[in-house]
Amino acid sequence: MRAEVGQAWRRFVNASAPPREITAARILLAGTALWIVLSRPDLLRLLELPAESWSAVPWARRARFGLLLPPGVEWTLWATLHLALMAALFGLKPRLSCALAAVLLFHFAPLEAILWTPNPYLRGLTLPVLGLVVVSAARPGDGWPVRLIRVLIVQAYVFAGWAKLAESGLSWATAGNLRGWLLALEQHYQGPGAGPSLAGALAASPLACWVLALGGLLFELLSPLVLFSRRARLVFVPVALAFHLANALALHIVFQEFPLVLLFLDWGGLSAPAEGTDRETAARTGA
Amino acid sequence: MTDLLKLGVFVLFAALAIAAGGRRTSTRRIDVLVAFVLAASIAAGVLQKESWPFTNWALVHHLSPTRFEDVLELEGVDADGRSWPLDARALQPLALEELRSWLTPRLAVLTALERDALGRWLLGRAETARQRARAGRHVGSNERWLGPLAAPYHFTRPRPWDDPAAVPDRPFVALRVYADSWDVEAPDRRDRRLAWEYRPGAR
Numbered sequence: 001m002r003a004e005v006g007q008a009w010r011r012f013v014n015a016s017a018p019p020r021e022i023t024a025a026r027i028l029l030a031g032t033a034l035w036i037v038l039s040r041p042d043l044l045r046l047l048e049l050p051a052e053s054w055s056a057v058p059w060a061r062r063a064r065f066g067l068l069l070p071p072g073v074e075w076t077l078w079a080t081l082h083l084a085l086m087a088a089l090f091g092l093k094p095r096l097s098c099a100l101a102a103v104l105l106f107h108f109a110p111l112e113a114i115l116w117t118p119n120p121y122l123r124g125l126t127l128p129v130l131g132l133v134v135v136s137a138a139r140p141g142d143g144w145p146v147r148l149i150r151v152l153i154v155q156a157y158v159f160a161g162w163a164k165l166a167e168s169g170l171s172w173a174t175a176g177n178l179r180g181w182l183l184a185l186e187q188h189y190q191g192p193g194a195g196p197s198l199a200g201a202l203a204a205s206p207l208a209c210w211v212l213a214l215g216g217l218l219f220e221l222l223s224p225l226v227l228f229s230r231r232a233r234l235v236f237v238p239v240a241l242a243f244h245l246a247n248a249l250a251l252h253i254v255f256q257e258f259p260l261v262l263l264f265l266d267w268g269g270l271s272a273p274a275e276g277t278d279r280e281t282a283a284r285t286g287a
Numbered sequence: 288m289t290d291l292l293k294l295g296v297f298v299l300f301a302a303l304a305i306a307a308g309g310r311r312t313s314t315r316r317i318d319v320l321v322a323f324v325l326a327a328s329i330a331a332g333v334l335q336k337e338s339w340p341f342t343n344w345a346l347v348h349h350l351s352p353t354r355f356e357d358v359l360e361l362e363g364v365d366a367d368g369r370s371w372p373l374d375a376r377a378l379q380p381l382a383l384e385e386l387r388s389w390l391t392p393r394l395a396v397l398t399a400l401e402r403d404a405l406g407r408w409l410l411g412r413a414e415t416a417r418q419r420a421r422a423g424r425h426v427g428s429n430e431r432w433l434g435p436l437a438a439p440y441h442f443t444r445p446r447p448w449d450d451p452a453a454v455p456d457r458p459f460v461a462l463r464v465y466a467d468s469w470d471v472e473a474p475d476r477r478d479r480r481l482a483w484e485y486r487p488g489a490r
Contacts, residue, residue, distance in 0.1 A: 013317050039437035042380040042428035049381075050404035056393065064290040095308060099301070106297060106340065112382065116389040118290065121342035122441045129340040130324075133301055137308035137320060148321055152328060156344050159332030163345035166335060171350060180351025180471060187474045188355060189442050191372070252443045253346070 017143030018268035023091065025146050025263055026098060026135050030088035032259050033105055033128035037081060044074055046111050053115060061118050065110045077104055088132065099136035105129045124256030127152060131260075146263065147227075153260055154223050157240075161220030173217045175209035182209070182250060189252040199250045212246070219243055226264055233264045293338040296327060357466040359387045359394075359482065363413050363459035370463055371455045374448035376427030377416030378409065382440045394464070394482055406485025410462045417455060420448040461486040 037043075047067075054062075062068050069077070081104040087097035109125035110118060120126070131149045138145035164172040171177060186199035202208045219239060225232040240261040247253045300323065307320040331341040361383075362370045375383040390405075397405070420426045426448045430437045448454045466482040 009318075013314055013321055035433075036438045038432050039429050040380055041431050045380050045428075048408075050401070050408055052397065052401035052404050053389070053408075056389065058290065060288065060290040064294040099304070103301065110339070112380070113385050113388075115385060118293075119337040119339045119342055121337065121339060121344060122346065124438060124441075126340050126342055130328075133304045134320075134324070137304040137317075139308070144317060144321060148324060151325065155328055155332055159335075159344035160346050160348070162332060163335055163343060163348040167345070167348040168350045172348070177351050180353070181347055183474075184352050184355070184471050185347075185442075187469070187471065188358065190445055191360070248443065251347070254439050254441055254443055256438050256441070 012147055013144050015143045016141045017146060019140040021146045021268045022135060022138045022140065022142065024265075024267035025131065025149055026088055026091065026094055028260055028263055029128045029131040029135065029149075030085050030098070030101065032257055033101065033125060033132070034082070034085040034089060035259075036124040036128075036256055037085060037105075037108075040112070043108065043111055044071070044078055047071060047074060049115075056116070057114055061114065064118065065114070066107045067111065067114070078108065080104060081108060088135075095136045095138070098132045102129050102132035102136060105132070122255075127156065127257045127260055150227060150263060153257075153263065154227060156255075156257070157220045157223035161217055161223075164217060164220075173213045175206045175213060178209045178213035178216075179203045179206075185251050185253070199252075202250055212250075216243065230266070233266070237261055237264050296338045296341065300324070300327070352471060354468070354470050356468045357391060357482070358468070359391055360465045360467055361409070361413070362463045362465065363410075363417065363455065364461035364463055364484075364486075365455055365457040366460050367457065369455075369457075371459075372447070373413055374416070374420070374426050374446060375444040376429065376446065376448070377413045377420075379412075379416075379427035379429045381412070383444060384440065384442050390464075402483065402485065406462055406483075407487065410459060410485060410487070413462060414459045416448075417459060420454040421451060421456065423451050461489075 081101060084097045084101035084104060087093060088101050105125050106129050109123060109129065110120045112123050113120045127149075130152050134145050134148055134152075168177070182199040182203040186197055186203075190197065202212065223236070226236040241258065244255050244258045247255065303316070303320040303323055307316040309316070311317075327338065327341045330336070331338055331343055335343040335345060337343055361373045361378075363373055364370050378386060416426050425431055425434070426446070462485045463481060464483040464485075465479050467477050467479050469477040
C-alpha cells in the first residue's frame, strides 16, 4: 500500500506533459484574472471610503494583504498588475509575470470584501492567485503544475459539497431545502415585485427541486473523479458549465472562475507530444 | 496575530514556488511545494477555515432560511421628496452585498459623524451614477471598460437603470436606508422600517 502511494506520488510529480498544457493553464488563469480586474476599474476607490468604514478592519488584516501603502503607490501597483497579467497572458517572461501577477492579486483581491471579511474566495480571484503561483514554478514539459491546479479547481466543488454536509447533513439535498433556497435567493437578490422567474418556476416543481438538489450535491462530491478518469473529464466540462449557468440563472450565483474548467480539456492532445520531453525532464530532475 | 500567521502561509507558499522554479538538481523542491499546497488547501477545506487564498469554498451550505431580518435596501430621495430604489450598480466599486454585510451589524453603533461621512460617500456615488444613467452611459463603474461583458459580482442584481426612462430625472438630495424583514413564504408582506436617512446639513 505504502509503495503504491509512493508510486502514485512519483507519477503525480514526475510524469511529464506536453508544454501546451502549461501554456493553456497560464492563459486561462491570467485571462480569467484580467477579465475580473478589467471589470473593476475603480476598485481602488474603495480606499477612499471614509476612514470610519475602515475602522472595522484590524491593522493586522491590512498588513496581511499589504493594504497600508499610500494611494499613489497603490495606483502604480494596480497599473503594474494589469501589465503583469497581460504579459502572463501573452507569455512574456511567463514565470516572472505570473509570479508578479499572483503577488499583486493577493494584494488587491481582498479589497472588494475586506470591510467585513478577509476571505474573498467568491470574488473570482482565488484560483488565479493559487494557479499563477504554481505556474510561476513550472518549466516546459512539467506535468505536475497542471495536475496540481486541477486538484485546486476540483477542491472548489468538493469542498462546497463537503461544507453542505458538514453544516446541514443530508437534509441539504432535499427538494424542500432547494425550493427554499430558490425562493430565498430570488427574493433577496431580485427584490420585491420582480415578477415571474426561472427560480419561481423551478420552485413550483418538486421533481425539479429533487433533481437540482441531489444532482448538484452529487456533482460537487463526485468531481474528484476527473482527476483519475479521462472519460470523466470529457463529461465534467459541459456538466460544470451547465451547473454554473443554472446557478447564475436560477440562484443568481455567479462563479467568476468558471472559465478555468476548460483546463480539464485535453490541451496536450491538441499538439503532438514534445519529443524527448520525458528524457528532458528526467535529465533536468536528475531522475 | 492570526492574520499575520496567514500572511506567513502565503509567503511560505510563494517561497516554496520560487525554490521549486529555481535550478533543479532533484524533484525534492517540487515534492515539498506540492505537499505544502495539498496540505494547506485540504486543511482549509476539511476544517472549513480560511487562510486565503487557501479557502473553505462554502456556499449556500446552510439549510434555506425561512425568514429574512433587516435586509438593507437603499433609496435616493429627490428634491420633491420622492424616494427611488437605487440600481445596485450605482454603488460600484462597492458591491451592495458587501455593504449590507458590513453595515447591517454596525448601523446602530455608528456615531453621527461616522454616519455623515458614510452617507456623503454613498450619496455622492448614487448621484454620479444617476447622472451617468440619465445620459445613457454605463450606470456603474465596473462596465466602463468592458461594457456588458464586464464580470458580474458573485450575486447578480436587477439592472433597472438600463432603461434611461426608469432613472430619476431630478438630483438626489438625500439617501434612505430601509431595513426589510419578511417570511420567505410570504414575500409580499414585508415589514419595512427606515433605518437611517442621510440628508446633507440636516444636523
